[in-house]
Amino acid sequence: MRVPMAWLREYVDIPWDAGELAERLTWAGLKVESVEEVGEELAGLVAARILEIRPHPRSPGLWLCRLEDGEAVRQVVTGAPGLAAGQVVAYARPGGVLPGGRRLGRERFGGELSEGMMLAATELVLGEEHREGEGVLVLPAEVTPGTDLVRYFPLRDTVLELELTVNYATHCQSILGVAREVASLTGGRVRLPAVFARDYQPGLPAGEDAHGEAARITSVRVEDGDLCPRYTALVLEDVRPAFSPVPVQFRLHAAGMRPLSAVVDVTNYVMLELGQPLHAFDLDRLEERRIVVRRAREGERLRTLDGRDRELDGEMLVIADAVRPVALAGVMGGEETEVTPATRRVLMEAAWFHPVSVRRTSRRLGLRTGAAARFEKGIDPAAVLAASRRACSLLEEMGVARLVSGSVDVRPSGYGARQASLRPARVGAVLGLDIPESEIAGALGRLGFGVDTTGGESWRVTVPTWRADVVGEIDLIEEVARLHGYQRIPSTLPTGSPATGYLTREQRLTARAREILAAAGLAEALTFSLIAPDAFDRLGLGGDDPRRRALTVRNPLSVEWSVLRTSLLPGLLACLAHNQAHRVPRAGLFEVSAVYLPGELPPRELPSERLYAAAAAYGPWRDPHWRGDSPEVDYFLLKGVVEYLLDALGVGPVEFTPSGEPFLHPGRQARITCGEHLLGVVGELHPRVARAYELQGRVAAWELDFSTVLALATEDRRYRPLPRYPAVTRDVAFMLADHIPAARAEEVIRRHGGALLESLRLFDVFRGEGILPGHRSLAYSLVYRSPDKTLTDREVDEVHAGVRRALEVELGATLR
Amino acid sequence: MEWDWVRLRQDAEAEVAGAATRAELEEVRIRYLGRKGVVTRALAQLGRLPPEERPEFGRQANSLRQGLEEAVARRREEIEREEETRRLREEAVDVTLPGVPVRRGSLHPLYRVAEEVKRIFLGMGYRVAEGPEVEYDWYNFEALNIPRDHPSRDAQESLYITDDILLRTQTSPVQIRVMQAMAPRLPVKVIAPGKVYRRDTVDPTHSFMFHQVEGLLVDRGVTMADLKGTLEEFARQLYGPETRVRLRPSYFPFTEPSAELDATCPLCGGKGCSTCGSGWLEMAGCGMVHPRVLEVGGYDPEEVTGFAFGMGLDRLTMLKYRITDLRLLFQNDVRFLEQFI
Numbered sequence A: 001m002r003v004p005m006a007w008l009r010e011y012v013d014i015p016w017d018a019g020e021l022a023e024r025l026t027w028a029g030l031k032v033e034s035v036e037e038v039g040e041e042l043a044g045l046v047a048a049r050i051l052e053i054r055p056h057p058r059s060p061g062l063w064l065c066r067l068e069d070g071e072a073v074r075q076v077v078t079g080a081p082g083l084a085a086g087q088v089v090a091y092a093r094p095g096g097v098l099p100g101g102r103r104l105g106r107e108r109f110g111g112e113l114s115e116g117m118m119l120a121a122t123e124l125v126l127g128e129e130h131r132e133g134e135g136v137l138v139l140p141a142e143v144t145p146g147t148d149l150v151r152y153f154p155l156r157d158t159v160l161e162l163e164l165t166v167n168y169a170t171h172c173q174s175i176l177g178v179a180r181e182v183a184s185l186t187g188g189r190v191r192l193p194a195v196f197a198r199d200y201q202p203g204l205p206a207g208e209d210a211h212g213e214a215a216r217i218t219s220v221r222v223e224d225g226d227l228c229p230r231y232t233a234l235v236l237e238d239v240r241p242a243f244s245p246v247p248v249q250f251r252l253h254a255a256g257m258r259p260l261s262a263v264v265d266v267t268n269y270v271m272l273e274l275g276q277p278l279h280a281f282d283l284d285r286l287e288e289r290r291i292v293v294r295r296a297r298e299g300e301r302l303r304t305l306d307g308r309d310r311e312l313d314g315e316m317l318v319i320a321d322a323v324r325p326v327a328l329a330g331v332m333g334g335e336e337t338e339v340t341p342a343t344r345r346v347l348m349e350a351a352w353f354h355p356v357s358v359r360r361t362s363r364r365l366g367l368r369t370g371a372a373a374r375f376e377k378g379i380d381p382a383a384v385l386a387a388s389r390r391a392c393s394l395l396e397e398m399g400v401a402r403l404v405s406g407s408v409d410v411r412p413s414g415y416g417a418r419q420a421s422l423r424p425a426r427v428g429a430v431l432g433l434d435i436p437e438s439e440i441a442g443a444l445g446r447l448g449f450g451v452d453t454t455g456g457e458s459w460r461v462t463v464p465t466w467r468a469d470v471v472g473e474i475d476l477i478e479e480v481a482r483l484h485g486y487q488r489i490p491s492t493l494p495t496g497s498p499a500t501g502y503l504t505r506e507q508r509l510t511a512r513a514r515e516i517l518a519a520a521g522l523a524e525a526l527t528f529s530l531i532a533p534d535a536f537d538r539l540g541l542g543g544d545d546p547r548r549r550a551l552t553v554r555n556p557l558s559v560e561w562s563v564l565r566t567s568l569l570p571g572l573l574a575c576l577a578h579n580q581a582h583r584v585p586r587a588g589l590f591e592v593s594a595v596y597l598p599g600e601l602p603p604r605e606l607p608s609e610r611l612y613a614a615a616a617a618y619g620p621w622r623d624p625h626w627r628g629d630s631p632e633v634d635y636f637l638l639k640g641v642v643e644y645l646l647d648a649l650g651v652g653p654v655e656f657t658p659s660g661e662p663f664l665h666p667g668r669q670a671r672i673t674c675g676e677h678l679l680g681v682v683g684e685l686h687p688r689v690a691r692a693y694e695l696q697g698r699v700a701a702w703e704l705d706f707s708t709v710l711a712l713a714t715e716d717r718r719y720r721p722l723p724r725y726p727a728v729t730r731d732v733a734f735m736l737a738d739h740i741p742a743a744r745a746e747e748v749i750r751r752h753g754g755a756l757l758e759s760l761r762l763f764d765v766f767r768g769e770g771i772l773p774g775h776r777s778l779a780y781s782l783v784y785r786s787p788d789k790t791l792t793d794r795e796v797d798e799v800h801a802g803v804r805r806a807l808e809v810e811l812g813a814t815l816r
Numbered sequence B: 001m002e003w004d005w006v007r008l009r010q011d012a013e014a015e016v017a018g019a020a021t022r023a024e025l026e027e028v029r030i031r032y033l034g035r036k037g038v039v040t041r042a043l044a045q046l047g048r049l050p051p052e053e054r055p056e057f058g059r060q061a062n063s064l065r066q067g068l069e070e071a072v073a074r075r076r077e078e079i080e081r082e083e084e085t086r087r088l089r090e091e092a093v094d095v096t097l098p099g100v101p102v103r104r105g106s107l108h109p110l111y112r113v114a115e116e117v118k119r120i121f122l123g124m125g126y127r128v129a130e131g132p133e134v135e136y137d138w139y140n141f142e143a144l145n146i147p148r149d150h151p152s153r154d155a156q157e158s159l160y161i162t163d164d165i166l167l168r169t170q171t172s173p174v175q176i177r178v179m180q181a182m183a184p185r186l187p188v189k190v191i192a193p194g195k196v197y198r199r200d201t202v203d204p205t206h207s208f209m210f211h212q213v214e215g216l217l218v219d220r221g222v223t224m225a226d227l228k229g230t231l232e233e234f235a236r237q238l239y240g241p242e243t244r245v246r247l248r249p250s251y252f253p254f255t256e257p258s259a260e261l262d263a264t265c266p267l268c269g270g271k272g273c274s275t276c277g278s279g280w281l282e283m284a285g286c287g288m289v290h291p292r293v294l295e296v297g298g299y300d301p302e303e304v305t306g307f308a309f310g311m312g313l314d315r316l317t318m319l320k321y322r323i324t325d326l327r328l329l330f331q332n333d334v335r336f337l338e339q340f341i
């Protein structure tokens, strides 16, 4: 909302400059985004008298004009017709600057010098080429040549750009509305145009008033009163085509609208000024010269003023004549009935349309107009006809039309000021400060509310019709707060019921997990929850893989981000690819975040949002270093991280068994389980999947259902006594067939090591010389210890021999 | 045989002192104190001396032996010290060579800031609540006083799954869920950080996914001054004790009165800079919980009042680490992430 200061000053006295006004309005809730000077660039625009005019000697259709501009006598070549010596015209001197910054100079046309330029209103106001049918702007003959036109009209103003919140948009989308706010701040009064003040009707019952000549010429029938509580029509005759006076054009321009023709300009002018949208129909183009307000019928179409054919539906309210829709109610008029230079009679519509209806129509058609913006926030029903009269009287003043007597005013609903109650004690209780009752009443009074304090503890407050946003007590409290000043609210700390802050077990453990993964050397990532629909194909998931059951966003902005992830890995793999594309030599990422697992599809209930944890990495585990190179990321490095994480969370015992994930290397992947619980999977990426993500080299990854991990986690730690007797270490090395996993060998060793076997550690895996094909050699270091005595060699030898024998017998191992 | 004890002692001590290594010293020791050493032999002669000479001879010989033993021990210590000094000198390294690198992990800057926010509010007695990101339209809008055709839906274009299910556009629906779970117990005192989604393109300042933290306090006698004081305390802990705050009128359908809370810019201390312009930075949208929202939550607005606030975590993060492009937070370039070790 743009507010030219000079216009605002017509409505209210302002004791402040623009900067201070902006500050004060902002603090009252009308945020002023910027303060802009319009017309600052203008220079050398003056009145000039035509001394002589004659045809150009060589170019037919051009004239040579000699002008006196108060400074010098100039020659201008012009193509404008109808000029005569003695006229005073708008003129830009050479060196003069038009709106938008165009600077005029001296030129030659057909060999004749032309200095500066005579101006049409459009050039003067907008700095643009004159409109069709528009000639040089002729000023009253008494204007002295040399008069500065910027000051004469004026063509310069300070404009406040307001960024209105939804609640203030109801009553502040007009000069009048902002003026009321200013008056509430200054304690001053708003000056209304006389005709508006006279016809302003604070309350009317439902009904129909049709009288005077207007009622004989036209009629209005409102069929769908639920969407149109009030519709009024005035009739103008003897309409002639004209452009608006320069001051009107300038104000429209300063407020951000384009001047068009006088009739259209005035409807816009009054909308900006009073907040009431108006529409002018060419009365003689309305079938039977009458108005029907109704919902559109299926299949009806309308070409709107912007030249586009619109398909209408039964939800949309239209203005129709006897036959067809001629306007989208409250949104935009139709092309066929618009006012043209040929128009002789105008039906001036001023109405009150239902906010939701206007909003739906406007949104469905993508038509955001000034009228719609006002109707959908709620207008002042009391101002409808008064605003229309204001517009008609302006047109009469301009001499472009004559208002016929009478009016048509159809009101399916009545309207009037609403009542609300306010307990003054409640104001301080909500805001946390003491405001005297007199100040509360005063603040509301200055905002136009009627306050009846006779109730004592509960006041009756009358809400003016222009405040559709104010409904209940809390709205009134807010009004008092902003007028009293938010700055005056003190800072206190709540003194209510005691409360202790703490994290839940899950929150605490999740934070711990993230710290562990960072300590393990991974960088925490934050990926989008939305992934591309082809992510599952890229992973090579089977057609019935449960992870393909994902929710899809119905209206995504980009299909790349349209499916709610069921795994964290697609996001992490894409990020690894980003890093490789930027030639980052090594990357290791983890994320602990939600995946979204729907129940039935399409969903009727919310999906289960399960916390997952995942990691993915490529490249050397450490940066290259002078002391030697680092291992490359592989299955075992990331398995080590998972083991660390699960250990630290007290989850165990954990088993890794070969698995068959399609996106992982078939020989380098394991399912991670704890008892009967499936925790997740770890492995190296299948080369086909790596190619799909444009990843080079070995990539390893894991993913855990972290919600399950959390359920199994424990923060309990028990002290184990330190050993009091020495340990005896024995190694065992043996050759074992490849199909027997090391975990089996460990299980055998543990079983036969019994209570004396304290720990075992694999320290070598060897293939090659001396080892049968299809076999490998495993070497374990076993630590034997008794908690209550020093073991003798004999005791250890006996147990160890049992272990060795069992490896041979149970696993067919060959001892080495 | 006449023994020149003095001479003998001088020679022996000179030889001990002259030994440069432990081996040489050992040679000297054997020569004098060994089984066939000079001193040992001398003592062996003792029995053959006339009885009146024996005590003197014995004393001299023993004194010599004792003296030499001590000298050898001293010298051995010296030699060992010298040898160690030499070894240490040889082992000297270029201390400017880099240390063996530890694999460095890092925590995401946004989560770091979220943790800090949580820590501050936990200290003020708040708990951390969670709510679904895929949410019913009813919780996200209707329950928050934003019916289907409310104009403020314009500013929050939503990503829909079905007519009734969407990706939450704000963390505010958690307010409703928490109140409904808590009612009628008091106080309701939670913050709710989390992801939110809007139909926005990704650019340096926008993203379809971003993060908010919601705060809610419902209790008897909660005032707007309490809201200001609470956020002032938060701002001071986050930005420093000099920080000042102010409330500016604003509008949210689910709070009334509504406000924006500005804090003095931590970069310039409120003097004005290229980041803040005026010296103030918008920190939170906030207000008193609307009576209708309290009712939906299961509380009687005549009995209790409440305040709520919402902050953009992405913005706090960008400000804290002087990050100028929002996209960096989601690209996961490790060169970026590893700066937050």
Ligand SMILES: [Zn+2]
Pocket (backbone or CB within 6 Å): B265, B266, B267, B268, B269, B270, B271, B272, B273, B274, B275, B276, B277, B279, B280
């Ligand atoms: Zn600053």
